[in-house]
Amino acid sequence: MQTEAPLTNAPPAASLRAPSPSGSSVTVRRVPTAFLVVYALVLGLGLGLGSAYWAINGDPPFGSLRLGPWQAWPKLGSPEADPYMRAILARRGDIPLATGEGLGFTARTDSDGMPFDSACTYAVGSLAPVARLWTLTLYDGDGRLPVTELGRRSFTSAEVLRDSQDRFSIVLSRTLQPGNWLQLPASGSFAVALRLYDPPGAAGANLEEVDFPVIQRLGCGS
Amino acid sequence: MRGFGRFLIATLCGIVIAAGVHIAAILASPYLAEQDAFAKVQGTLTADKAQIVSAPGGENTWLPRPDPAVAVATCAFDLRNGPMRIAARTGSLPLSFSFHKESGGVFFAVTDRAAVRGELEIVAMTARQLDEARAAEDENDPSRDVRIVAPEQQGFVIVRVAAPSPSLRPQAEDAAKAVSCTAEQDP
Numbered sequence: 001m002q003t004e005a006p007l008t009n010a011p012p013a014a015s016l017r018a019p020s021p022s023g024s025s026v027t028v029r030r031v032p033t034a035f036l037v038v039y040a041l042v043l044g045l046g047l048g049l050g051s052a053y054w055a056i057n058g059d060p061p062f063g064s065l066r067l068g069p070w071q072a073w074p075k076l077g078s079p080e081a082d083p084y085m086r087a088i089l090a091r092r093g094d095i096p097l098a099t100g101e102g103l104g105f106t107a108r109t110d111s112d113g114m115p116f117d118s119a120c121t122y123a124v125g126s127l128a129p130v131a132r133l134w135t136l137t138l139y140d141g142d143g144r145l146p147v148t149e150l151g152r153r154s155f156t157s158a159e160v161l162r163d164s165q166d167r168f169s170i171v172l173s174r175t176l177q178p179g180n181w182l183q184l185p186a187s188g189s190f191a192v193a194l195r196l197y198d199p200p201g202a203a204g205a206n207l208e209e210v211d212f213p214v215i216q217r218l219g220c221g222s
Numbered sequence: 223m224r225g226f227g228r229f230l231i232a233t234l235c236g237i238v239i240a241a242g243v244h245i246a247a248i249l250a251s252p253y254l255a256e257q258d259a260f261a262k263v264q265g266t267l268t269a270d271k272a273q274i275v276s277a278p279g280g281e282n283t284w285l286p287r288p289d290p291a292v293a294v295a296t297c298a299f300d301l302r303n304g305p306m307r308i309a310a311r312t313g314s315l316p317l318s319f320s321f322h323k324e325s326g327g328v329f330f331a332v333t334d335r336a337a338v339r340g341e342l343e344i345v346a347m348t349a350r351q352l353d354e355a356r357a358a359e360d361e362n363d364p365s366r367d368v369r370i371v372a373p374e375q376q377g378f379v380i381v382r383v384a385a386p387s388p389s390l391r392p393q394a395e396d397a398a399k400a401v402s403c404t405a406e407q408d409p
Binding site: 032033036037039040041042043044045046047048049051052053055056077078079081083084086087089090091092093094095096097098099100101102132133135137139143145153154156157158159193195197198 | 229232233239243248249257259262275284286287316325328329380386
């Protein structure tokens with residue numbers, strides 16, 4: 001409209017503008033101020049709430065302990081949990097393992113950093129950190145226990161089969177495997193949780209990457 | 223150029239407001255959450271035995287990412303009704319208690335390694351109730367209770383009993399259900 005105006009209505013437009021140059025500049029200044037205030041508020045609310053929502057639906061941003069593919073938040077179950085951890089726990093409705101009870105690790109990638117794919121076959125082994133009991137549990141992409149034909153979703157340190165040197169290997173695969181086998185869900189991603197119950201010393205202390213099981217990708221079927 | 227400068231200032235103001243809103247939202251969310259763990263366990267306030275949250279096997283539970291080898295049971299407590307005594311007989315299965323505040327967050331945890339003669343017994347109380355209990359105590363016969371001061375009036379205890387093998391799962395569930403949590407009358 002503005003570009004057309006000079007062609008069709010040039011004289012009236014010019015006469016409208018000419019008498020009141022100061023008045024139009026005042027309105028030009030006042031309207032943007034109100035607009036800018038609204039803009040700043042909307043930006044602040046949108047960005048603030050959006051980033052908070054995004055943050056509490058993810059993993060705690062601080063205080064993570066990463067040992068190879070295994071990741072844990074040792075402060076999650078302690079009185080020193082930071083506000084992000086508390087917000088995330090409230091959002092999930094989760095009850096973490098308390099410091100003193102144990103520590104839960106999660107892996108979403110293999111030891112080479114490649115994300116898990118249920119079309120592949122993985123071997124988890126052969127050592128685990130010292131604890132009174134550990135459990136290794138499979139979850140699907142949504143954090144639920146997968147429903148598979150095998151029915152088994154976890155191994156504990158007491159039931160896993162070991163060789164003569166006390167080493168173990170758990171194979172994660174969709175197809176039948178000899179030995180310790182956990183069947184992967186039919187499709188999509190998955191996660192593996194390693195929970196150490198009643199480990200010696202404070203949770204998270206004295207843990208070293210060499211004591212943790214290595215997750216090796218053996219191959220990917222079609 | 224001047225309009226652009228004002229726009230830049232407004233954007234910066236917006237980002238500063240966003241930081242404030244973000245911090246406020248994160249700090250407030252544990253208190254505003256309606257689906258947090260305390261809301262779900264509140265129904266167990268009146269029960270005098272721990273109620274199962276997640277039976278071994280991990281089926282039919284609201285608990286995210288349940289461990290199929292562990293029975294999880296809970297008792298909610300409200301210390302306005304007096305101190306809360308939680309007691310379990312320990313067996314061969316690993317058992318642990320963790321004490322959680324209403325607003326989320328653990329304030330104490332203990333495993334059955336701390337059990338005395340097969341009994342694990344903890345009394346949770348407020349700082350005021352602890353003072354009263356100390357004052358009422360007989361000097362020649364001091365109480366042997368393990369007393370824990372709770373930072374908030376309300377909260378819940380989580381009992382975890384692990385079953386190292388699937389055949390022990392019913393036993394773990396029974397052990398978790400047998401934990402008693404009773405409100406004590408103020409002395």
